[in-house]
Amino acid sequence: MAPSPSPSGRRNGSGAVPPRCEGRGLPSHAMKYLLRRVLFYLVAFWATITLNFFLPRLMPGNPAEALMSKFGGRLNPLALHAIAIAFGLNVHESLWTQYGQYLVQVMHGNLGTSLTFYPASVFSVIAAALPWTLGLVGLSTVISFALGIGIGALSAWRHGGRFDTFMSTFFTFTYAFPYFWIALTFLYVVGFLWGALPLSGAYTTGLIPGLSWSFVLNVLRHGILPAFTIVFTSLGYWAVNMRNTMITTLSEDYVVMAEAKGLTLRQILIGYAGRNAILPNITGFAMSLGFIVAGAILTEIVFSYPGIGYLLFQAVQQEDYPLIQGILLIVAFAVLAANFVADLMYSLLDPRVTIGESQ
Amino acid sequence: MIDAPSASVSSRPRRVGQWLLVVRPLLRNAKARTGVAIFLFFGLVALLAPILSPYNPHLTIFAPGASPSAAHWLGTTQSGQDILSQMIWGTRQPLEIALGAGLLTTLIAVGIGISAGLFGGVYDEILMLITNIFLILPGLVVVIVISSYLSSANNLMISLVITVTSWPWGARVLRAQTLNLKSKDFVKAAIVAGEMRFRLAFFEVLPNMTSLVASNFFFTCLYAVVTAASLQFLGLGNINTVSWGSILYWANNSQALMIGAWWWFVPPGLAIGLLGAAFALINFGIDELTNPRLRREAK
Amino acid sequence: MQPVLHVEGLWVDYFTRGRRLRVVQDVSFAIERGEMLGLAGESGSGKSTVALAVARLLRPENAAVGGMVRLNGTDFLALVGEGLRQTRWKSVALVSQSAMNALNPVINIFRQFDDMLTAHGYTDAVQNRHRAAELLDLVDLPEQVLNRFPHQLSGGMKQRVVIALALALHPDLIIMDEPTTALDVIVEREILSKVKTLQRQLGFSVLFITHDLDLLLRLTDRVAIMYAGQLVETGPVGHFSRSLHPYSRALVQSFPSLHQHASDRRRGIPGAPPDLSHPPAGCRFHPRCVFVADVCQTAPAWEAVSEDPLIAVRCSRWKEIRDEFVSTVD
Numbered sequence: 001m002a003p004s005p006s007p008s009g010r011r012n013g014s015g016a017v018p019p020r021c022e023g024r025g026l027p028s029h030a031m032k033y034l035l036r037r038v039l040f041y042l043v044a045f046w047a048t049i050t051l052n053f054f055l056p057r058l059m060p061g062n063p064a065e066a067l068m069s070k071f072g073g074r075l076n077p078l079a080l081h082a083i084a085i086a087f088g089l090n091v092h093e094s095l096w097t098q099y100g101q102y103l104v105q106v107m108h109g110n111l112g113t114s115l116t117f118y119p120a121s122v123f124s125v126i127a128a129a130l131p132w133t134l135g136l137v138g139l140s141t142v143i144s145f146a147l148g149i150g151i152g153a154l155s156a157w158r159h160g161g162r163f164d165t166f167m168s169t170f171f172t173f174t175y176a177f178p179y180f181w182i183a184l185t186f187l188y189v190v191g192f193l194w195g196a197l198p199l200s201g202a203y204t205t206g207l208i209p210g211l212s213w214s215f216v217l218n219v220l221r222h223g224i225l226p227a228f229t230i231v232f233t234s235l236g237y238w239a240v241n242m243r244n245t246m247i248t249t250l251s252e253d254y255v256v257m258a259e260a261k262g263l264t265l266r267q268i269l270i271g272y273a274g275r276n277a278i279l280p281n282i283t284g285f286a287m288s289l290g291f292i293v294a295g296a297i298l299t300e301i302v303f304s305y306p307g308i309g310y311l312l313f314q315a316v317q318q319e320d321y322p323l324i325q326g327i328l329l330i331v332a333f334a335v336l337a338a339n340f341v342a343d344l345m346y347s348l349l350d351p352r353v354t355i356g357e358s359q
Numbered sequence: 360m361i362d363a364p365s366a367s368v369s370s371r372p373r374r375v376g377q378w379l380l381v382v383r384p385l386l387r388n389a390k391a392r393t394g395v396a397i398f399l400f401f402g403l404v405a406l407l408a409p410i411l412s413p414y415n416p417h418l419t420i421f422a423p424g425a426s427p428s429a430a431h432w433l434g435t436t437q438s439g440q441d442i443l444s445q446m447i448w449g450t451r452q453p454l455e456i457a458l459g460a461g462l463l464t465t466l467i468a469v470g471i472g473i474s475a476g477l478f479g480g481v482y483d484e485i486l487m488l489i490t491n492i493f494l495i496l497p498g499l500v501v502v503i504v505i506s507s508y509l510s511s512a513n514n515l516m517i518s519l520v521i522t523v524t525s526w527p528w529g530a531r532v533l534r535a536q537t538l539n540l541k542s543k544d545f546v547k548a549a550i551v552a553g554e555m556r557f558r559l560a561f562f563e564v565l566p567n568m569t570s571l572v573a574s575n576f577f578f579t580c581l582y583a584v585v586t587a588a589s590l591q592f593l594g595l596g597n598i599n600t601v602s603w604g605s606i607l608y609w610a611n612n613s614q615a616l617m618i619g620a621w622w623w624f625v626p627p628g629l630a631i632g633l634l635g636a637a638f639a640l641i642n643f644g645i646d647e648l649t650n651p652r653l654r655r656e657a658k
Numbered sequence: 659m660q661p662v663l664h665v666e667g668l669w670v671d672y673f674t675r676g677r678r679l680r681v682v683q684d685v686s687f688a689i690e691r692g693e694m695l696g697l698a699g700e701s702g703s704g705k706s707t708v709a710l711a712v713a714r715l716l717r718p719e720n721a722a723v724g725g726m727v728r729l730n731g732t733d734f735l736a737l738v739g740e741g742l743r744q745t746r747w748k749s750v751a752l753v754s755q756s757a758m759n760a761l762n763p764v765i766n767i768f769r770q771f772d773d774m775l776t777a778h779g780y781t782d783a784v785q786n787r788h789r790a791a792e793l794l795d796l797v798d799l800p801e802q803v804l805n806r807f808p809h810q811l812s813g814g815m816k817q818r819v820v821i822a823l824a825l826a827l828h829p830d831l832i833i834m835d836e837p838t839t840a841l842d843v844i845v846e847r848e849i850l851s852k853v854k855t856l857q858r859q860l861g862f863s864v865l866f867i868t869h870d871l872d873l874l875l876r877l878t879d880r881v882a883i884m885y886a887g888q889l890v891e892t893g894p895v896g897h898f899s900r901s902l903h904p905y906s907r908a909l910v911q912s913f914p915s916l917h918q919h920a921s922d923r924r925r926g927i928p929g930a931p932p933d934l935s936h937p938p939a940g941c942r943f944h945p946r947c948v949f950v951a952d953v954c955q956t957a958p959a960w961e962a963v964s965e966d967p968l969i970a971v972r973c974s975r976w977k978e979i980r981d982e983f984v985s986t987v988d
Contacts, residue, residue: 047492051496051501159719160719172390172636173632173636176585176632176633176634176639177632178589178632179589180607181588181624181631181632184616184624185628193619253759253760254760254762257760257820260747260752261746261823262774267773271762271765275762287495289497290524293499294497294498294500301593302611312503317594325504327500328500332496336495351764352763352764352807
């Protein structure tokens with residue numbers, strides 16, 4: 001899926017040495033590349049805001065009208081106004097005026113008022129849930145990526161061996177099973193039948209959050225099962241991708257050459273094959289963040305983990321449209337930011353990055 | 360040079376008639392064969408649902424919450440429905456959505472990918488910008504947001520919603536392949552000969568990316584099965600239709616886990632996973648066919 | 659004095675799609691100190707496999723290797739694990755088929771010298787840099803190249819870097835497998851004359867593999883010709899103007915020469931090389947041979963025509979061919 005940058009065109013002759021990039025840190029062409037990426041992310045974010053604005057207006061029968069009749073009496077005028085702008089209920093203003101107002105509103109971080117958690121603002125509700133998601137999803141994704149890359153590299157090295165065959169078959173299935181069902185099964189077996197770990201939440205209800213050992217341990221105990229679910233279900237993706245790129249890389253001339261040079265197995269596997277095979281996976285990492293987010297949302301819902309995913313579930317059940325919109329914006333923003341981090345890593349690992357060759 | 364004038368098979372363009380030739384080698388691949396077998400099994404179950412199903416899946420006349428027995432192989436729900444009958448009838452929706460979304464997505468991806476690659480220029484740049492934006496947006500969140508605006512959705516609408524987030528992958532890959540083919544002699548020749556763009560796309564370019572198109576189709580099917588099930592699990596789409604996803608929704612809603620009713624949520628999950636795995640296996644088979652390095656053999 | 663490389667009865671089997679396929683059969687040759695042996699053959703004749711087998715670069719799960727390969731008298735095929743690793747590059751270095759991909763694209767040139775030197779126990783980075791700069795100087799590249807990444811170098815420069823790498827541990831033997839195929843003619847000529855100069859200067863031996871017989875006849879001391887996984891003829895370069903095997907003769911004739919008329923050029927060899935899973939019975943070349951006779955139904959032996967200089971041929975009718983040669987040429 002991910003294109004790897006191809007080396008620049010063949011130039012023959014032993015003429016002058018091409019200009020080199022001096023100094024430490026990122027060379028200038030990498031800076032240009034990153035700048036272009038940032039520009040793209042800005043456009044993508046603007047597109048998300050626009051999508052958010054037009055979606056409810058495109059739907060058959062404006063969904064917000066039902067909403068207003070349901071909640072209308074309970075809301076203060078300011079909240080009503082924000083909802084009117086977001087969902088286009090003020091028919092006397094033109095679409096473009098409404099769009100302009102919406103953009104300004106979002107730029108000021110005003111995502112409206114949550115109906116479920118009235119009178120809390122959407123922003124504050126999301127801000128309370130975000131750390132839980134970042135902690136759970138961030139940590140388990142890093143573990144899953146590292147583990148998957150390792151397993152994939154090993155499978156490729158012993159390509160066709162017993163380990164490889166077992167892993168490939170195993171991952172074909174974990175890859176295809178729905179996250180939430182695997183979460184349910186773990187919950188049932190470990191939480192319900194075995195009773196080893198708590199069934200839901202991020203910490204025992206009634207416990208006062210604080211920096212005490214007992215609280216931290218409690219949080220960790222609650223986090224194990226959801227984190228394990230995320231690692232278990234996403235591991236296959238990284239392992240299979242890494243295995244395939246690694247197999248291709250292992251037959252490259254420079255790897256054969258590395259072996260002929262008498263390098264140690266460690267040097268060959270990590271410095272030559274692994275280092276090159278991981279590059280498409282970093283691009284892939286960025287591209288598959290959508291999947292990671294999807295898995296995390298469902299896992300949170302199954303475990304009633306108080307993060308963004310569970311919040312989205314509550315918002316959907318309560319038809320809390322301002323909150324739904326706000327979550328889409330925040331998640332999109334997080335995904336774009338994570339993509340930028342991946343770009344940064346890519347430009348550090350691959351000296352060939354040139355403008356327009358990646359993504 | 361000594362090299363014998365060997366026929367350059369790889370550069371010979373593939374003609375439309377050869378589409379079918381992809382199927383035979385695919386069936387020789389063990390992974391693909393397993394995938395096709397599972398898929399055909401579910402297809403048959405869906406078709407023969409009226410014959411196979413022991414009861415009407417909507418009937419709520421049986422003892423509620425019964426564990427599997429001779430009368431109810433997979434037990435009953437809390438409201439007294441036969442789960443086996445629900446499972447059998449529930450095969451139809453995931454299949455319809457998978458194939459529907461697969462078809463829609465492939466059509467859009469082929470249209471955008473090939474035209475962007477062939478026309479190039481500003482047209483290409485704009486299309487690719489849109490593609491990349493849709494690619495980067497978190498798919499499931501977008502699907503959930505759109506579905507939450509729809510009060511209820513039929514299978515076609517769910518397929519459409521899924522398509523909104525699944526077309527960009529194919530479009531990108533197919534565009535890259537079009538650019539690649541554009542540099543091949545037989546396409547260059549066709550361009551010089553003044554062949555119509557439309558003819559060029561359908562007779563020179565498309566037949567030469569059969570495996571990519573097929574791979575995109577099956578990948579989308581996998582994505583659609585899992586996404587549709589996720590939506591229904593969240594209570595979106597239409598939970599009153601009988602499908603694997605809605606069985607899971609009601610199971611979860613009725614605390615099936617907490618009363619130990621494993622027969623209620625294990626079968627639908629397994630079925631979804633198995634159908635998804637079938638699509639994944641077919642896809643792996645295609646991958647191995649197109650990338651011979653993934654097969655285990657010497658150079 | 660013993661030869662630097664002595665190969666005797668070498669065979670290689672590939673495992674492919676559950677079958678075992680013999681791709682190299684009964685190959686024997688030797689290379690003396692400071693000598694350059696050219697190995698020629700069509701693509702698929704097994705010449706690159708010979709190189710990979712001699713350099714111990716075939717993976718055991720993909721291929722089986724048998725026979726004898728001695729480097730400076732020690733049995734190279736018997737080495738395993740750490741012993742093999744430490745011997746690599748010191749005894750035999752490789753300049754592989756395409757210099758374009760022989761360098762790791764994500765690390766700079768110095769690190770490609772440094773990691774190899776480190777792996778062989780030279781851990782002083784400052785000294786390694788001096789050493790790498792000296793080596794680059796040998797192939798006429800400036801020291802600054804050390805800080806470049808492969809994609810910043812031209813094809814010819816990359817090939818020079820690879821040659822400099824090959825020289826680093828003073829190997830007795832350098833295997834060059836089609837080292838210049840990706841380069842244009844002028845760069846090719848520059849690099850080959852550089853290799854010749856270095857060889858005279860440093861005294862290493864070379865196994866030079868190519869499908870370009872014309873090049874070998876100009877460059878090397880001795881030539882061996884492969885057909886369908888077997889050696890069919892070997893001898894000093896001069897011998898090939900009167901070569902004894904019908905295949906080698908056809909090869910020599912299929913080359914354009916400036917002295918020939920256009921009509922004489924590129925006669926080519928009718929037919930195609932055999933499928934190695936079903937090689938022809940008897941002599942493997944007989945279906946395409948113009949000298950074919952009943953005797954060719956039995957496999958010909960690898961037979962020495964003269965000991966010094968060594969000339970050997972795999973043809974049952976080589977005596978008749980020699981006599982015919984004498985009668986037509988004289």
